[in-house]
Structure formats: C-alpha cells, structure tokens
Amino acid sequence: MTKRMELLSPAGDPTKLRIALAFGADAVYGGVSHFSLRTRSSKEFSPQTFGEAIAYAHTLDKKVYVTANGFPFNSQIKLFENHLAQMRDLSPDAFIVSSVGATRLAKKIAPDIPIHLSTQANVLNTLDAEAYFDLGVKRIIAAREASLKDLEAIKAALPTLEIETFVHGSMCFAYSGRCLISSLQTGRAANRGSCANDCRLPYKIFVENPETKTLLRVEESEEGSYIFNAKDLNMIAHLKTIAESGAVDSVKIEGRTKSGYYVACATKAYRTALDDIENGRFEPPRYLSELATAKNRGFTDGFLIKRPFEKNADQNLATSQSDGTRQVTAIVGEDGETFRALGSIATREEMEVLAPPQSKIALADNERGQIYKRGDQLFLRLRQIVTTSGKSLNEIHSGNPNAVLLPTPLPPYSFARKSAV
Numbered sequence: 084m085t086k087r088m089e090l091l092s093p094a095g096d097p098t099k100l101r102i103a104l105a106f107g108a109d110a111v112y113g114g115v116s117h118f119s120l121r122t123r124s125s126k127e128f129s130p131q132t133f134g135e136a137i138a139y140a141h142t143l144d145k146k147v148y149v150t151a152n153g154f155p156f157n158s159q160i161k162l163f164e165n166h167l168a169q170m171r172d173l174s175p176d177a178f179i180v181s182s183v184g185a186t187r188l189a190k191k192i193a194p195d196i197p198i199h200l201s202t203q204a205n206v207l208n209t210l211d212a213e214a215y216f217d218l219g220v221k222r223i224i225a226a227r228e229a230s231l232k233d234l235e236a237i238k239a240a241l242p243t244l245e246i247e248t249f250v251h252g253s254m255c256f257a258y259s260g261r262c263l264i265s266s267l268q269t270g271r272a273a274n275r276g277s278c279a280n281d282c283r284l285p286y287k288i289f290v291e292n293p294e295t296k297t298l299l300r301v302e303e304s305e306e307g308s309y310i311f312n313a314k315d316l317n318m319i320a321h322l323k324t325i326a327e328s329g330a331v332d333s334v335k336i337e338g339r340t341k342s343g344y345y346v347a348c349a350t351k352a353y354r355t356a357l358d359d360i361e362n363g364r365f366e367p368p369r370y371l372s373e374l375a376t377a378k379n380r381g382f383t384d385g386f387l388i389k390r391p392f393e394k395n396a397d398q399n400l401a402t403s404q405s406d407g408t409r410q411v412t413a414i415v416g417e418d419g420e421t422f423r424a425l426g427s428i429a430t431r432e433e434m435e436v437l438a439p440p441q442s443k444i445a446l447a448d449n450e451r452g453q454i455y456k457r458g459d460q461l462f463l464r465l466r467q468i469v470t471t472s473g474k475s476l477n478e479i480h481s482g483n484p485n486a487v488l489l490p491t492p493l494p495p496y497s498f499a500r501k502s503a504v
Contacts, residue, residue, distance in 0.1 A: 085326045088334050090357060091247065092350045094147070095339035096127030099346050100136045101417075102496045104145050105439045106347045107354030111140065112179060113339060114150035118166055134173040146176035150339075151189070152201035154181060167192045183218065190219045197221040202249065207233050209240040216244050223247070224335065227254070227316075231328055231387050238330040245332040248387065250318035250325070251349050251374070252337025254397075256282040256311045264311070282311035314399050317374060317382035320367040322356050324388070344411045344425075344498050347437060348377040354440055376500065378405035406503070409435070413487075413499040421471060421486035422499065429478040430468055434499040436461040447491035454490055463499050465490070 094100035094113035103111045113119075113136075115128045128136070137147045149170045155163040163185075167178065171193035178189045178196055181203040189198055199222040200206060200215050207229035215223060222245035225234055234246050255262060264281045271279045285308035288301040316337070318325070325331050334357075336349045352373045359365050374382075383397040412426040412434055428434070436454070438444060444461060447454045452465035468476040470485040479487060 085323070085360060086329045086331070087361060088326055088331055088357065089247075090350070090353055091148070091333050091335040092346060093252075093336060093339040093341070094136070095341070095346075097132050097136050098496075099339075099343050100140070100147075102343050102346050103350050104140060104143055105494070105496045106350040107440050108145065108350050110146035110148060110176065110333070112148040112150055112335075115170070116166055118153035118155065118163055119150045130169055130173070133170075137173050137175055141174075148177040148179055148199060149173075149175040150179045150201075151185070152179050152181040152203055154203075155185075164188060164192060171196060177222070179224070183215075186215065186218050186220060199224060199245075199247065202226055206237075209237050212237045212241055212244060216241050221245055222332070224249075228386050231325065231330065234330040234387075235328055246330055247333035247335055248325075248331055249316060249337055249385075250322070250334040251316055251353065252341075253380075254313040254316050254383065254385065256313050282313070283309070284311075286310055309399060309402065312380065312399050312402075314381040314383040314397055315379045316385045317371070317379075318384055318387060319352060319356055319370045319374060321384060321388055322353070323360050323365045326357075326360055342378075342411070343414060343496070344437075344500075345377045347439075347496065347498055348373060351437070351440055358440075376407050376409035378407040380405055408503055409500040410503040411498055411500050415489070415493045415495055415497040415499075416486060417495045419489075419492040419495045421488055422493075423486055424479045424483050425481050425498075426501075427478065427480045428465070428468065428499075430465050432464065432501070434463045434501050436463050436493065436497055436499055438494050438497040442494045442497075444493060445491055449490055451488060452490040454493070463490075463493075 089109045090107060091110045091112060092103035092108035094103055094111035100111050100113060113128060115130055115133050140147045151167060151170065167189055175196065177199045178193065179199045179201050180186055180189050181201040186198055186200065198220045200220045202224045205226045206212050206215065206223045207226040212223055224247045227249055234248065237244065238246060268281050269279045289298045290301055291298050325334065334353065336353065338345055338349070352370045356365070356370045381399045410426055412428050413422040413424055415422045438461060444454065446456065451467050451469065452463065454461065454463055468479050469488050471488065472485060474485065
C-alpha cells in the first residue's frame with residue numbers, strides 16, 4: 084500500500100510561510116536567531132512574528148518545526164538554552180536539532196515537544212538511528228547521501244521512528260553540509276548559518292614548480308571552471324517509488340532563502356504529485372515542466388535511488404547562474420483584490436497565473452482586464468493598470484510599491500508570470 088507522506092516546505096519569512104501553506108504544505112520549517120543555520124532567513128522572523136506564524140498555521144491544522152540546528156560553542160550554551168526555552172513557549176510542533184548534546188538539552192527544556200534530528204547529524208544507518216531514537220528523537224532527517232534501501236532498513240529496524248528526506252532544492256557540495264570552504268575563504272561558518280556559497284564560484288587552477296616557485300595556470304575548457312557547483316535536487320519523478328517504499332514519512336523541500344515564487348511553485352508541484360499518487364495517477368512530465376519554471380542550476384535526482392559513484396551528471400560545470408522558463412511579474416496581495424509588481428508589466432500583455440491548488444477562480448472580462456482559461460492554464464491580461472490610489476499607468480515595474488487593482492479577485496499569494504525566453 085502506498086504511504087501518505089507529509090509535505091514539508093521552507094518558511095523563510097512570514098509571507099513565505101503563508102505561501103507554503105496556501106500552496107499545499109502540510110508543515111513548514113523555519114526559525115529565529117543565529118542558531119537556525121540560515122541566519123539570513125532567520126532574521127526575517129522575530130520571536131513575536133514567529134509565534135504569530137505558528138498560531139496561524141495551527142488555525143489551518145498545519146505544523147511548524149523550529150530550526151534550532153546550529154552548533155553552539157561553549158560560550159553560547161546558555162544562550163542556546165534560553166533560545167530553546169523561548170521557542171518552547173511559542174508551542175511549535177517540533178525542534179530540529181543537530182547533535183547529541185542539543186537533543187538532550189531540548190528534551191530537558193521542552194520534554195513535551197518532539198525532537199527531529201537535522202540532516203547535519205549525517206544519519207544514514209540503523210546504528211546511528213537507534214542511538215538517537217534511544218535519546219528520544221522522534222524523527223530523523225536522513226543524510227542526503229543515504230539511499231532508499233538505507234532508509235528501508237532503518238524503518239524495518241525502528242518502525243516507530245519517523246524518517247524525513249530532502250526531495251528538492253539546492254545541494255551542498257560537501258557531505259550533508261559539513262563544509263569548511265566558506266570558513267576558510269571568507270570567515271563565514273557554513274555550519275553556523277552563514278555560508279557564503281563559495282562552491283558556486285568559478286575557480287582557476289594553478290600548478291607550482293617547486294624549484295622556481297613559478298605558478299602556471301592550468302588551461303581548462305570554460306565549462307570546467309565551476310568545479311564545486313552541484314545541480315539542484317529534484318526527486319519528483321521518483322516520488323511514487325519513495326511513497327511505495329513505506330520508509331519515508333515526510334518529504335522536504337529546501338529553500339528558506341529562496342523566493343516566494345520558488346516556494347509556491349515547488350510546493351504546488353509536489354502537492355499535486357502526492358495527491359495524484361494517492362488518487363491512482365502519476366504524471367512526472369507535468370510536474371517537471373512546472374518545476375522548471377522556477378530558477379534552478381539544472382536538476383539531479385541525487386543519491387536516494389543511485390549511489391554517487393553510479394552517476395556522472397550531478398554538477399553544473401558551465402555556470403552557477405539560476406535560470407527558469409518563466410519570469411515572475413506579480414504577486415497577489417493578502418486581500419486577493421490587488422497585486423504588487425515583481426517584474427515589468429504592460430497593458431494587454433498576457434501573463435500566466437499560478438494559483439494555489441484546488442482554487443475556485445471566477446473568470447472576468449471588464450474594463451480593467453481579463454482573467455481567462457486556455458486549456459487547464461489560467462491567464463491574466465490587463466486593459467488598465469490602475470493603482471489603489473487611483474493612478475492610471477501604461478506599464479509598471481518591479482520596485483513600484485503601489486498595489487494594482489485586479490479585474491476580479493484571485494486567491495491570495497497567487498503569482499503572475501510570463502515566458503523568460
């Protein structure tokens with residue numbers, strides 16, 4: 084029997100959290116402070132706004148997992164303890180931690196809050212899984228190097244231990260994020276939440292004559308410069324196999340620092356795929372086409388199905404530039420009646436609409452514009468660009484803070500987009 088798996092999406096800020104939930108996530112993960120392993124995104128939440136976000140998710144019967152997966156120094160243990168206590172009082176659905184000591188501390192401070200073990204702990208065998216399970220861990224977020232057979236073995240040995248695995252998003256060049264390149268080159272510690280993404284840079288290679296100390300540059304083809312640059316993970320074509328294994332309880336999308344559109348696009352694609360599996364149909368080309376609309380570095384299916392040494396197409400050696408097939412032009416506001424420009428929009432220009440799944444949308448044709456369907460795709464075309472202040476424009480561009488009136492309401496956090504070609 085195919086297993087129903089939780090869909091877990093990134094929540095980099097309050098708006099992205101709402102986008103993820105609107106587009107079909109069962110749960111989201113995010114955090115506050117430098118213990119969150121994404122210091123840039125964690126600064127988008129204060130304890131107050133994070134508490135409000137948790138409360139909002141709970142009104143929808145959705146879950147929020149707190150990322151407290153940094154590695155504190157001795158001098159920060161008390162600070163870490165205070166942080167866990169502060170997060171405990173917000174009533175999250177789990178703590179995500181990365182080590183034995185953090186697990187014990189979290190159990191002491193918040194005995195009623197489940198513990199999820201971060202992928203930073205590198206669990207990929209029953210030996211480590213059992214050790215953490217005995218410490219009280221409810222769920223392991225498996226190392227990205229683990230195979231599906233590894234996860235099946237862990238589930239067979241520990242049936243009540245939940246297993247979560249990444250299925251989409253950026254891949255770290257290092258072993259489950261255990262990287263020191265950023266620390267070496269910029270002083271920014273990857274395992275303390277401030278990775279500088281040095282692996283995405285182009286590198287030049289030199290050889291040295293030991294006698295003369297002469298440095299000679301090694302000539303290489305242009306596509307060989309990005310020697311550390313991994314492609315992005317995309318496991319959607321294997322989602323049915325993962326579900327049928329019965330080993331995985333939650334599938335996770337990476338990307339707390341990525342755009343709201345990325346969160347919407349990836350969440351909707353995986354939500355649709357999971358629902359289709361449950362309903363007896365599965366159409367990977369359709370989901371893959373949708374995922375390609377968001378910026379990416381090319382896709383790889385990682386190591387869950389095949390071992391690393393069996394693959395040779397997991398790196399993008401040509402460029403670290405992220406590109407997608409669509410350019411995002413607008414996001415609909417929380418009121419559903421207006422949008423804010425994220426790109427250039429001109430009157431009479433056709434734009435696709437990406438709306439949350441199962442949305443009921445009324446079509447329209449009036450003086451402001453049209454909302455219409457062609458096949459299964461929804462489109463928006465404006466006859467007038469009228470702001471809420473009454474100003475009429477022929478075009479509008481990203482950065483313009485004025486909200487623009489829609490021809491008819493659309494679901495909050497829907498996006499408009501056009502071809503990037």
